[in-house]
Amino acid sequence: MASQSLYRKWRSQTFAELIGQEHVVQTLRNAIIEERVAHAYLFTGPRGVGKTTMARLLAKAVNCTDPNPAARPCGQCPACVAIAEGRAVDVIEMDAASHTSVEDAREIIERVQFRPAEMRSKVYIIDETHMLSTAAFNALLKTLEEPPDHAIFILATTEVHKVPATILSRCQRFTFTRHGIAATSNHLRQIASAEGLSLEAGVPEAIARAATGSMRDALGVLEQLASFGQGMITLEQVHSLLGMTAAAEVHALIEALLDADVGAALRAVNGVSEQGADVRQFTRDVVERLRTLLLFRATNDRSLLDVGEDELRNLEVWAQRAEPGDLVEWIKLLSGLDYQLRTTPYGHLPLELAVVEALVAPKRPEVSVAPRPSPKRSEPARRPEPSAAAPEPPRQREPDPPPEIVIETVIMPVAPEVLDQAAPPPRAARGLSASPEEFQAANADMSLLERIEAEWDEIKRNVRPHSPTVQALLNSIRPIDVEGNTIVLLASSPFHKDNLERASNTKLVEQVINKQLGGNFAIRCTIETKPEARDIRGQIRHARNDEHVRAALNIFEARIVDIEEETD
Structure with a gap:
């Protein structure tokens, strides 16, 4: 015979045993003492926080025979025992996930008219209420609004936004909160002690944190850990089971x-x-x-x-x-x-x-990423003095990798026009001259290319729902360059290039790329790889592939403003 799970074995049988949800307990207790129990309740909140348990406690309380209303449910009278054991014919539990049709709702409506067979009140507990169909909700409306005096409806749901407003307006609503780490870990210690389980320090807190407020999940994890073997349950076992970081x-x-x-x-x-x-x-x-x-x-x-x-x-x-x-x-x-x-x-x-x-x-409000130039290196020509209104950001050079990469970042907010005034004059890079605007455009193109390369697999997956054939085609094509608003793709053969250049295929790929990147880009396909690029765009791309440069660009949100030829 299968053993009873911990969360069922240790389910609260009285209001006093319930962990958390004090605001709900206090309200329901007062309603029972003052005999002001409503005809319909709606319990909402995350899974595993006690909604169904509270519904059963309320069913017990309204049927408990203890003469003291403040002590209900007592957990000992015949009504409480029958409900706890699941054999009370007047407490009907229904899982709305598997009873969604209007016929199920009509069956409830027909049966609710009959008086209780054994107890004072007939209680209907409908779990996962949001799963009911629209027709089923409509069928229940009138009954929920004016049920017989002997009937009480308790609806429970994890997705209250899916419950129609017409249903919400006919119920007293209670919102259940997640259990705190402290409350969950204390409860786990008590159960572990009662079950003869030994827990290493920190285990209850680790389980509670992983359960994210669900007491049922926490007890489920504890039960799994108990089945690992004999001896103390360790943090290492918790981490191994849950894949948690230590x-x-x-x-x-x-x-x-x-x-x-x-x-x-x-x-x-x-x-x-x-x-x-x-x-x-x-x-x-x-x-x-x-x-x-x-x-x-x-x-x-x-x-x-x-x-x-x-x-x-x-x-x-x-x-x-x-x-x-x-x-x-x-x-x-x-x-x-x-x-x-x-x-x-x-x-x-x-x-x-x-x-x-x-x-x-x-710690560095203004940062230049580069060590001091080597003593062997000749000093560069002095730059023109910038205007007083726009001081030039500090710039240094990295001596080791040829060519030298000068990376500049300014954390203080500066207007674009001021940056343009303060930008250094163009330098010779491997015999080529480039303006600050060319550096800026090349930096932007290479940044976009890096993003496209990182997201290329996702772009291909997004193409598949529209055309599996085009998605298969893209497996032999990859992005190699960006030229303004044009993305250059390299095909592995003329066959792949010709097929991609079909108007319908090109349009589909462009639509997916534009949706992915949030822009308006065109694509151009080639089957020829470019020789080693000697222009400023190629040099910037080569520089950005250096791991040190990439780290500097990412950490400081920097930009490459110059590339200098190494001199002896």
């Missing part, structure tokens, strides 16, 4: 941020990657911890925190070292990484760059 790395990264230790921060990030853990989830965990720290640092109010005792002690130590301004910047920086980490072809690189920026960039 709390140690989250702790290590926050410590490194507070210590301004770039090396330690990068080691923490790489530790997560080496574990094979989800870097996006790790980043979310860090953001959530930083948010909690900011809240505590700004208010010093423990009642606002949803954390366990162990984490509270960490927060108290961190709060003495953290500055609110730094916390705000870190949260902004890391909370914007989710999309990049999902789409980047470079693994956890966006997180590494964000960590470096978090610790380095705020």
Whole structure:
């Protein structure tokens, strides 16, 4: 015989046993004591927070035979026991997900007219109410508005926005909230103790955090962990089961941020990657911890925190070292990484760059990315003095890789026309002259090309619903250049080029690309690869492929303003 699951075994049998939802409990208790129970209720909220349990408790309370209304449901009288064991014929539970038709609603309407067989009230509990069809909702309207005196309807749903307003207006609505980490972890400890399970320190909090407020999910995870084997349930087992990132790395990264230790921060990030853990989830965990720290640092109010005792002690130590301004910047920086980490072809690189920026960039209001020029290098000719109204941003040069890449970034907001005035005069690059406008256009084209290359697989997937043939065609085609509003594609053979250049195929690909990029681009296909580009566009593209240059461009939102020939 199958054993009973923990969430069913430990389902609350009285209002006093219920974890959380105090606002609902207090209101329903008062209604029972004062005999003002409504004829229809609507319980809304996330899954696993106690909506169905509360519905059963209310069904018990209205049928409990305890002489003291304040003690109902007592959990011991024949009515309470029958409902708890699921054999009360006057308490009808229906899953709307599998009973959506108007015939099901009409069956309820017909049966509701008969008086209870054994109890004081007949209670209908309709779970996942939002799954009912429109016709079923319409059939129930009149009955919900004026049910017989002996009938009570309790509707439960996780998606209240799908319930018609006509139904909402006929019910007393209660919104259930997610269980806090502290409440969930305490409940897990009590159940583990009663079940003879030994939990390592931090395990209840880790389970509670993974359950995201669902007590049912938390108990399900605890039950899975209990089946791993004999002995203590460890944090390592929790992380293995749930694919979570170790709390140690989250702790290590926050410590490194507070210590301004770039090396330690990068080691923490790489530790997560080496574990094979989800870097996006790790980043979310860090953001959530930083948010909690900011809240505590700004208010010093423990009642606002949803954390366990162990984490509270960490927060108290961190709060003495953290500055609110730094916390705000870190949260902004890391909370914007989710999309990049999902789409980047470079693994956890966006997180590494964000960590470096978090610790380095705020300390340098104006930054030039380049070491001092080598002593062997001849000094360049002095530039003309800029106007007093627009001081020239500092510029240095990197001596090692030929040609020299000069990267410039200005964090202070400056009007475009002022930047144009302050821009350096054009220089010779491998014998070619380029103006600041040409550099700006080339930078924009190469940035767009990098984005197209990163999103090319997604573009191909988006083509498939319109034409699987064209999608297959694009598997032999790749983007190689951007020329203003024209995207240049390289085909592997004349066959692929000719097929892509058919008007209907070209139009389809352009539509998908424009929707993906949010622009108005045309495509041009070629089967010839260009020789090594010697113009400024080719040199900028070559420079942007250098990992150091790319890191500088991403961290400081910089732009390449000059490329210089290396001289001895």
